[in-house]
Amino acid sequence: MFGTILYVALLLINAVAVLSEDRFLARIGWSTVQAQPNPSFGQPYAQPYDQAAYPGAQEVSMKERLINLISAVRTLMRIPLIGLNIVIIIYELILGG
Template identity: 35%
Template sequence: MAFTFYALIQTAILCVNAVAVLHEERFLSKIGWSAQHGTGGFGDDPSINAQLLILIRSVKTVMRVPLILVNSVCIVLLLLFG
């Protein structure tokens, strides 16, 4: 299997899908990354864990509809061109 640009795009889509389906109460709270821990006070720099939690929430919020469309396009391309 050759490493192509399409394979790179598929890898990025799968990684974004993996982040989008993470469940906060089931998975993230078990490793200590839940909303109850907070992100710090005003003027404080948030920790790396807090920044990753904000990134996960942002991906869930912003990428919901675009992911549906991009996944549909990828499925159609795979069905057409194998």
């Protein structure tokens, strides 16, 4: 049971990690370039917790959160996924799980 959940999670993370931003994500409008807000210079300084004085404090949409998650998985999980995939492959070859 736990092994099946681990395999499904690994396969889903692998699927996200191999998505091509140029070929696939940009075509459907999920590129990280489009998700970046334009910085507005010349804004008066405001305290980080003062929501009323800071006009840039907007709620981040779910789409932008997913774009950031995909980007983070693609950059941060690339090397650990290689090692984890190798461990799973060796485990399957030796024990035939």
